[in-house]
Amino acid sequence: FSAGTSTYVIQDGDSLWxxxxxxxxxxxxxxxxxxxxxxxxxxxxxxxMEIRLP
Incomplete structure (x- = not known):
């Protein structure tokens, strides 16, 4: 991930919503x-999992 990008690590029970x-x-x-x-x-x-946030 590039600098300045906001990321999030998936936790148990998470959904995209x-x-x-x-x-x-x-x-x-x-x-x-x-x-x-x-x-x-x-x-x-x-x-x-690590995902990017907009």
Whole structure:
């Protein structure tokens, strides 16, 4: 990940909706997380995965 990029490490029980709600302020923004991670399969979240946040 490049400097200045916001990242998040997947925790047990996370979903894209929940991450978007907690980190971006709105669960509807979950699609933006997918766009920020084009090479990552976000359909299967694994504990410890590091993803980019928009």
């Amino acid at each position: 929940r991450i978007a709600e907690q980190k971006l302020g709105n669960g509807l923004r979950h699609a933006e997380i997918k766009l920020a991670n084009p090479n990552v399969n976000l359909d299967v979240l694994k504990v410890g």
